[in-house]
Amino acid sequence: MATLEIRDLHVSVGDGADATEILRGVDLTVQAGETHAIMGPNGSGKSTLAYAIAGHPKYEVTSGSVTLDGEDVLAMSVDERARAGLFLAMQYPVEVPGVSVSNFLRSAVTAVRGEAPKLREFSKEMKQAMDALAIDPAFAQRSLNEGFSGGEKKRHEILQLEMLRPKVAILDETDSGLDVDALKVVSEGITRFASGDTGVLLITHYTRILRYVKPDFVHVFSAGRLVAEGGPELADELEEEGYEKYTKAGASL
Numbered sequence: 001m002a003t004l005e006i007r008d009l010h011v012s013v014g015d016g017a018d019a020t021e022i023l024r025g026v027d028l029t030v031q032a033g034e035t036h037a038i039m040g041p042n043g044s045g046k047s048t049l050a051y052a053i054a055g056h057p058k059y060e061v062t063s064g065s066v067t068l069d070g071e072d073v074l075a076m077s078v079d080e081r082a083r084a085g086l087f088l089a090m091q092y093p094v095e096v097p098g099v100s101v102s103n104f105l106r107s108a109v110t111a112v113r114g115e116a117p118k119l120r121e122f123s124k125e126m127k128q129a130m131d132a133l134a135i136d137p138a139f140a141q142r143s144l145n146e147g148f149s150g151g152e153k154k155r156h157e158i159l160q161l162e163m164l165r166p167k168v169a170i171l172d173e174t175d176s177g178l179d180v181d182a183l184k185v186v187s188e189g190i191t192r193f194a195s196g197d198t199g200v201l202l203i204t205h206y207t208r209i210l211r212y213v214k215p216d217f218v219h220v221f222s223a224g225r226l227v228a229e230g231g232p233e234l235a236d237e238l239e240e241e242g243y244e245k246y247t248k249a250g251a252s253l
């Protein structure tokens with residue numbers, strides 16, 4: 001059973017005198033098969049948490065720990081994190097003209113599994129995964145992220161999940177521009193993973209996706225800390241009442 005443990009995590013951005021502490025002590029445990037939603041107002045530090053776990057160079061961990069099955073994630077390179085079983089959706093957002101989706105996926109699969117899959121088997125596996133996600137076969141030959149619509153980016157995200165089968169997936173759903181069809185495909189993909197062995201950390205400002213993905217736990221972020229925790233009913237409460245109560249609490253910290 002995989003476990004991601006975040007303990008008293010403090011993260012700053014900026015250098016020297018300009019450094020600002022964004023995360024101010026975050027504690028969170030995600031186990032295999034659990035879905036955790038992290039919600040919170042804009043600017044509360046949700047994406048910073050994702051970037052810090054991903055190993056983005058701009059986000060400096062000043063104290064605290066992140067471990068996956070007891071292994072120190074913060075000591076790992078970005079590639080090692082992926083090989084250890086962490087999936088971070090925003091890790092490859094760049095457009096790469098000339099690199100097809102199919103090439104990209106094969107490299108990613110090779111990096112994570114430690115050996116290149118046989119081309120025929122890989123093609124079959126990819127085709128099955130794309131069918132399941134209702135992705136047009138022509139998508140495999142598109143240049144990576146080039147001109148992808150919001151819906152295509154999200155489908156690609158879930159396709160990567162399907163192919164890489166991580167232990168823990170961190171999905172930062174900042175993009176609210178999904179139409180209902182894309183939202184359903186993505187939500188079904190996430191739900192399929194979440195009910196298996198994968199632990200899911202779903203970061204979202206809006207409650208919309210939580211109508212389709214039922215989290216086991218909902219956490220509320222405010223001013224760089226987790227300030228409330230509950231079950232799916234907490235998401236319903238946030239939808240009704242917004243974040244005001246929590247931003248006030250955050251401001252007085």
Ligand SMILES: Nc1ncnc2c1ncn2[C@@H]1O[C@H](COP(=O)(O)OP(=O)(O)O)[C@@H](O)[C@H]1O
Pocket residue numbers: 013014022040041042043044045046047048049058
């Ligand atoms: N690379 C960065 N440089 C400077 N400030 C940043 C950077 N990334 C995030 N911040 C600041 O950190 C705070 C939290 O941002 P973020 O983690 O993106 O919040 P959220 O995802 O909850 O909207 C914001 O005040 C934001 O301006």
Ligand SMILES: [Mg+2]
Pocket residue numbers: 046047048174
């Ligand atoms: Mg964000």
